Amino acid sequence: MRATRIAQLGLALAITVTLSAPHARAMAADYPRKPIRIIVGIAPGGGLDTVTRVGARKINDRWGQSVIVDNRPGGGTVIASDLASQATPDGYTLLSATDTLILNSVLKRVKYDVRKTFVPVVQMSGQMYMLLVVPSLPIKSVQDLIAYAKSKPGALNYGSAGLATTSHLGMERLSSMAGIQLTHVPYRGNAPAMMDMLAGQIQLGFSSTISSTPHVRSGRLRAIAVTGPERAKSFPDIPTVTESGLPGYQVTNKYALFAPAGTPAPIILAINETVSRGMNQPETAKWLEADGAEAAPPATPRQFKATFDRTYDELEKQVAPMKIRLK
Numbered sequence: 001m002r003a004t005r006i007a008q009l010g011l012a013l014a015i016t017v018t019l020s021a022p023h024a025r026a027m028a029a030d031y032p033r034k035p036i037r038i039i040v041g042i043a044p045g046g047g048l049d050t051v052t053r054v055g056a057r058k059i060n061d062r063w064g065q066s067v068i069v070d071n072r073p074g075g076g077t078v079i080a081s082d083l084a085s086q087a088t089p090d091g092y093t094l095l096s097a098t099d100t101l102i103l104n105s106v107l108k109r110v111k112y113d114v115r116k117t118f119v120p121v122v123q124m125s126g127q128m129y130m131l132l133v134v135p136s137l138p139i140k141s142v143q144d145l146i147a148y149a150k151s152k153p154g155a156l157n158y159g160s161a162g163l164a165t166t167s168h169l170g171m172e173r174l175s176s177m178a179g180i181q182l183t184h185v186p187y188r189g190n191a192p193a194m195m196d197m198l199a200g201q202i203q204l205g206f207s208s209t210i211s212s213t214p215h216v217r218s219g220r221l222r223a224i225a226v227t228g229p230e231r232a233k234s235f236p237d238i239p240t241v242t243e244s245g246l247p248g249y250q251v252t253n254k255y256a257l258f259a260p261a262g263t264p265a266p267i268i269l270a271i272n273e274t275v276s277r278g279m280n281q282p283e284t285a286k287w288l289e290a291d292g293a294e295a296a297p298p299a300t301p302r303q304f305k306a307t308f309d310r311t312y313d314e315l316e317k318q319v320a321p322m323k324i325r326l327k
Contacts (some may be wrong), residue, residue: 041077047208056276209292
């Protein structure tokens, strides 16, 4: 008798799982009925902003509904995440963020645990960085940078997207591994940092390959290394930082969409499928690859959440010994 009940329960669960996907699609059938807002924590023109606008176009193409990209730079993206955390969880407000969202939580820059406040929706792309210097400096490699910085401690200024952002912590880690002293200048996003580098106000910094490519190709900035595990396909002659004498160094980032906790699962699934399919279209994937980025492989919201939680644990372990000061 007990075995029969267990078997019946198993059959019921199997039927539930089988019907869950069509049922989820039915629940989201009338979504979206109004414009969707995607909040971005950096100024227009940065890598995250650029990729977000591609993702927004994919949503618009799929549903014919307006998608507003709302740039709210400042506070190392805290202003944007705070705003998104207070939004109604109905699928009409999303947050576009990088791993900085995790760092802000790990470093207690926000008053909430992002794992409970947001639902990971979909990863749009993966991104490495370029280590850039102004061409007026006699620095053509990481070893040149280290030698120059050791001869003039603190004289080199580097820009970042803000305190405790990936570009900030990445440069601090490089400085620590190389035993050099650099001066940090935080900005409200990588785009304004790039503008000051082009103007010669700062001497170096990290920037996404998407943002860096036109300036590197034009010769206005010099790329001396990339931060990925391998060289960028679009710049095969530029070595990785690891190849350049700092073994084990790697900084990559994920560009992704998040929703306030409580957003209906069917809507999250619909956005996930739409954006993931769009980012992996051949022409879009090719465009990303040309700029050193990669479309994220398709993954369900549950799979992306597992990746997000794992990244949180990894960054928590990496950041602890760095003793980053936020003032």
